[in-house]
Amino acid sequence: MPNSATAGGFLLVLAIVLPVSGVLLxxxxxxxxxxxxxxxxxxxxxxxxxxxxxxxxxxxxVLQYFVGNWNPPLGVAFRADGLSAAMMLTAALLICGIGLxxxxxxxxxxxxxxxxxxxxxxxxxxxxxxxNAVFIGGDLFNLYVALxxxxxxxxxxxxxxxxxETLAAALRYLLFALLGSILYLxxxxxxxxxxxxxxxxxxSGRINAGPIxxxxxxxxxxxxxxxxxxxxxxLWLPPAHAGxxxxxxxxxxxxxxxxxxxLAIRLWFDIMPRMPERTAAQVLGILGAAAxxxxxxxxxRQVRLKLLIAYSTVAQIGYLFLMxxxxxxxxxxxxxxxxxxxxxxxxxxxxxxxxxxxxxxxxLIAEALGHDRIAGLSGIGRALPITVFAFALGGVSLMGxxxxxxxxxxxxxxxxxxxxxxxxxxxxxxxxxLLAGGYVFLVLARALADAxxxxxxxxxxxxxxxxxxVALALCAVLLGFVPLRPLELLQIGRxxxxxxx
Amino acid sequence: xxxxxxxxxxGAVLVGLGLFGxxxxxxxxxxxxxxxxxxxxxxxxxxVVARRGAAAGFGGDPVPHALIITGIVVAFAATALAIxxxxxxxxxxxxxxxxxxx
Numbered sequence: 001m002p003n004s005a006t007a008g009g010f011l012l013v014l015a016i017v018l019p020v021s022g023v024l025l026x027x028x029x030x031x032x033x034x035x036x037x038x039x040x041x042x043x044x045x046x047x048x049x050x051x052x053x054x055x056x057x058x059x060x061x062v063l064q065y066f067v068g069n070w071n072p073p074l075g076v077a078f079r080a081d082g083l084s085a086a087m088m089l090t091a092a093l094l095i096c097g098i099g100l101x102x103x104x105x106x107x108x109x110x111x112x113x114x115x116x117x118x119x120x121x122x123x124x125x126x127x128x129x130x131x132n133a134v135f136i137g138g139d140l141f142n143l144y145v146a147l148x149x150x151x152x153x154x155x156x157x158x159x160x161x162x163x164x165e166t167l168a169a170a171l172r173y174l175l176f177a178l179l180g181s182i183l184y185l186x187x188x189x190x191x192x193x194x195x196x197x198x199x200x201x202x203x204s205g206r207i208n209a210g211p212i213x214x215x216x217x218x219x220x221x222x223x224x225x226x227x228x229x230x231x232x233x234x235l236w237l238p239p240a241h242a243g244x245x246x247x248x249x250x251x252x253x254x255x256x257x258x259x260x261x262x263l264a265i266r267l268w269f270d271i272m273p274r275m276p277e278r279t280a281a282q283v284l285g286i287l288g289a290a291a292x293x294x295x296x297x298x299x300x301r302q303v304r305l306k307l308l309i310a311y312s313t314v315a316q317i318g319y320l321f322l323m324x325x326x327x328x329x330x331x332x333x334x335x336x337x338x339x340x341x342x343x344x345x346x347x348x349x350x351x352x353x354x355x356x357x358x359x360x361x362x363x364l365i366a367e368a369l370g371h372d373r374i375a376g377l378s379g380i381g382r383a384l385p386i387t388v389f390a391f392a393l394g395g396v397s398l399m400g401x402x403x404x405x406x407x408x409x410x411x412x413x414x415x416x417x418x419x420x421x422x423x424x425x426x427x428x429x430x431x432x433x434l435l436a437g438g439y440v441f442l443v444l445a446r447a448l449a450d451a452x453x454x455x456x457x458x459x460x461x462x463x464x465x466x467x468x469x470v471a472l473a474l475c476a477v478l479l480g481f482v483p484l485r486p487l488e489l490l491q492i493g494r495x496x497x498x499x500x501x
Numbered sequence: 502x503x504x505x506x507x508x509x510x511x512g513a514v515l516v517g518l519g520l521f522g523x524x525x526x527x528x529x530x531x532x533x534x535x536x537x538x539x540x541x542x543x544x545x546x547x548x549v550v551a552r553r554g555a556a557a558g559f560g561g562d563p564v565p566h567a568l569i570i571t572g573i574v575v576a577f578a579a580t581a582l583a584i585x586x587x588x589x590x591x592x593x594x595x596x597x598x599x600x601x602x603x
Binding site for chain 1: 540547576579599
């Protein structure tokens with residue numbers, strides 16, 4: 001690992017500073033300008049994310065920046081490896097898509113100040129800044145602060161419309177998140193007390209298997225699971241994600257729950273690669289499998305479309321945690337070289353696109369019909385064919401049908417399960433795919449059926465918003481066409497390379 | 502028993518009490534208070550770590566002190582947000598509970 005900041009290091013600072021300055025400007029200038037500020041910053045942020053990915057790809061090394069030129073352990077490092085770059089690019093693309101979509105839902109007020117647009121556009125940028133801080137954070141305490149910022153930005157998005165149900169959902173979400181963050185912080189204290197540093201790279205060199213390390217990692221993982229809504233901590237997710245306005249649901253389900261998962265990867269694969277523990281990884285896998293089965297079955301029984309999609313998120317989060325038992329192998333040195341590791345990360349990225357598209361499609365359908373009862377969807381396939389098409393494309397990725405990102409991700413997990421001789425995970429993956437097929441077809445069968453009486457739409461749905469939804473759904477599908485070479489990006493800067501060089 | 506051990510045990514007791522309260526009590530206000538109790542315990546542990554990690558000649562390791570201050574700010578912000586949500590919920594419904602399903 002180079003001991004100084006690398007050439008492109010300032011890009012990492014820009015990735016945080018741009019959205020945060022947007023938040024501050026919006027607060028000063030007010031709701032009439034918040035939308036414009038967000039829309040100006042989106043292409044800029046996307047360009048920064050692209051530049052970071054290009055720099056990581058070109059140099060095949062980690063981008064680093066030390067705040068104030070203080071080296072760790074005293075200073076705080078920002079680092080972008082291939083995984084960070086891929087996640088930042090995903091976040092930037094999704095935020096841009098969600099922003100374009102939300103223009104129709106949260107337009108700038110002409111005369112009086114309105115609360116909802118100001119809060120939405122400000123929080124959209126705040127979520128983006130916090131996500132970037134999570135993806136490039138190199139210090140466990142800094143990551144705690146970033147995770148808290150993300151929670152504080154995400155919770156008010158749930159209760160944007162101020163209805164009683166959404167207020168209760170937001171409060172429940174916050175209480176789960178607070179439990180998660182305090183457990184994470186407790187683990188961080190223990191690590192600092194034992195090893196005298198919170199820098200991820202330094203810690204990975206110093207940590208050794210012992211009661212303190214295990215207690216710390218267990219506490220932090222439990223905290224992250226509460227934030228990632230892995231079964232049995234999933235209770236807060238469905239009311240929160242289903243109650244939020246459609247663009248907010250897309251952010252929450254697509255991106256926000258991926259941040260604690262990303263930190264779990266950092267903990268398990270970056271900090272303690274040399275102390276892998278099969279039993280603990282199996283426990284994570286069992287929770288993931290339970291999430292897949294319970295989430296999918298409950299999704300099948302939902303009456304409302306948005307709740308169905310939210311329970312499907314619970315199930316898809318389960319797949320992410322299957323990568324832990326499949327990728328952690330004590331006898332092999334580099335767990336991140338396995339198919340399971342890549343499959344898990346790809347699942348996180350493709351689910352982000354697919355789920356955002358599905359939530360926004362559901363939002364358009366609810367706007368057009370005035371409700372989102374699945375039983376009342378008849379005829380919507382004829383009225384909003386493009387929206388229903390986007391929903392179906394997202395569904396294809398969730399089910400894991402080829403060609404889609406979800407297919408490649410699940411195929412990789414499946415291959416790993418068979419190759420590892422852990423066939424029970426393969427059964428769960430296949431059952432989850434079938435159940436996902438069940439709940440997607442349940443919706444599509446209703447939507448494509450002919451209505452008994454002609455359908456009247458409450459409000460016309462603009463083609464541009466439908467186009468955004470289709471574009472995001474197409475991203476999820478196109479990930480399936482990406483040849484395997486760009487997946488090497490994900491493996492740039494894994495710790496073995498970092499420590500060796 | 503050394504000073505640091507005593508404070509460490511106090512921190513552990515606070516964390517335990519807080520966790521118990523957070524899990525057992527259904528009322529959101531009590532959960533928020535319990536969260537602050539855990540927070541107090543964790544900050545106390547930071548203090549213990551600072552004392553134990555003190556190099557020769559220093560009274561304590563300054564890094565955990567900096568972390569405590571940040572942690573307190575974050576915990577304060579979290580509490581404020583939770584209380585604001587709870588107050589709004591109370592204004593809308595007249596009760597400060599999360600309903601029978603919570």
